[in-house]
Amino acid sequence: MTDLTKQKCEACTIDAPLVDKKRFAELLKDLDGWEIIYEDINILSKTYSFDNYEDSVKFATDIAKLAEDEDHHPSILLEWGSVRVQWWSHKIKGLHMNDFICAAKTETLIS
Amino acid sequence: MTDLTKQKCEACTIDAPLVDKKRFAELLKDLDGWEIIYEDINILSKTYSFDNYEDSVKFATDIAKLAEDEDHHPSILLEWGSVRVQWWSHKIKGLHMNDFICAAKTETLIS
Numbered sequence: 001m002t003d004l005t006k007q008k009c010e011a012c013t014i015d016a017p018l019v020d021k022k023r024f025a026e027l028l029k030d031l032d033g034w035e036i037i038y039e040d041i042n043i044l045s046k047t048y049s050f051d052n053y054e055d056s057v058k059f060a061t062d063i064a065k066l067a068e069d070e071d072h073h074p075s076i077l078l079e080w081g082s083v084r085v086q087w088w089s090h091k092i093k094g095l096h097m098n099d100f101i102c103a104a105k106t107e108t109l110i111s
Numbered sequence: 112m113t114d115l116t117k118q119k120c121e122a123c124t125i126d127a128p129l130v131d132k133k134r135f136a137e138l139l140k141d142l143d144g145w146e147i148i149y150e151d152i153n154i155l156s157k158t159y160s161f162d163n164y165e166d167s168v169k170f171a172t173d174i175a176k177l178a179e180d181e182d183h184h185p186s187i188l189l190e191w192g193s194v195r196v197q198w199w200s201h202k203i204k205g206l207h208m209n210d211f212i213c214a215a216k217t218e219t220l221i222s
Contacts, residue, residue, distance in 0.1 A: 053178065053184060054179075057172065057175040060171070060175075060189070061168065061172055064164070064168040064171075064189065067164065067191075068164060068165075073164060073190065073191035074190075075188065075189070075190045076171075076188070076189040076190075077187070077188045077189075078171070078175065078186070078187040078189070079184065079185075079186045079187075080178075
């Protein structure tokens with residue numbers, strides 16, 4: 001499939017297309033550990049584990065920088081030992097291609 | 112009441128005392144906008160609003176620094192426009208005085 005990390009988020013309008021659910025399995029193949037959970041809307045979610053706080057804080061702030069670069073902002077839940085990241089598109093109440101792009105780029109922040 | 116911001120978290124052991132529920136109302140008086148929610152255990156929670164992402168990220172990272180200074184780590188949920196902070200004490204499954212101290216110190220990070 002196309003390397004999502006090479007793509008850039010496009011401006012999301014209220015009439016932008018939701019990703020067809022039939023594509024979810026294919027898109028998740030390259031997103032190790034990511035899952036789509038349903039909480040009124042579909043959300044792309046992953047929880048990363050850390051064995052120290054410093055690394056988890058750095059990861060969370062790196063995601064925040066990515067969010068600003070892409071002008072697309074996820075939910076980041078920082079606790080000791082973990083960072084849960086969730087991407088979805090508020091305007092269209094579900095998953096836009098932007099969310100899969102940002103999940104792929106989130107993966108690149110972990111080395 | 113004693114100024115909580117002048118106190119320091121003490122090491123929390125599994126036999127440390129939970130704060131007596133009878134003191135909750137008194138302790139919350141000086142914690143503007145904080146509430147105690149019950150999710151299997153009592154949690155001290157507040158959601159702060161922001162009109163830009165940069166300020167919310169700075170606040171979240173300032174809380175993370177406070178957490179390291181106090182060696183007590185909250186749940187920080189960062190989204191566009193808001194930061195939800197939740198303090199509780201894992202070891203004693205509820206609220207220790209440390210949590211009220213850290214909530215008071217969280218307030219000082221907002222100016």
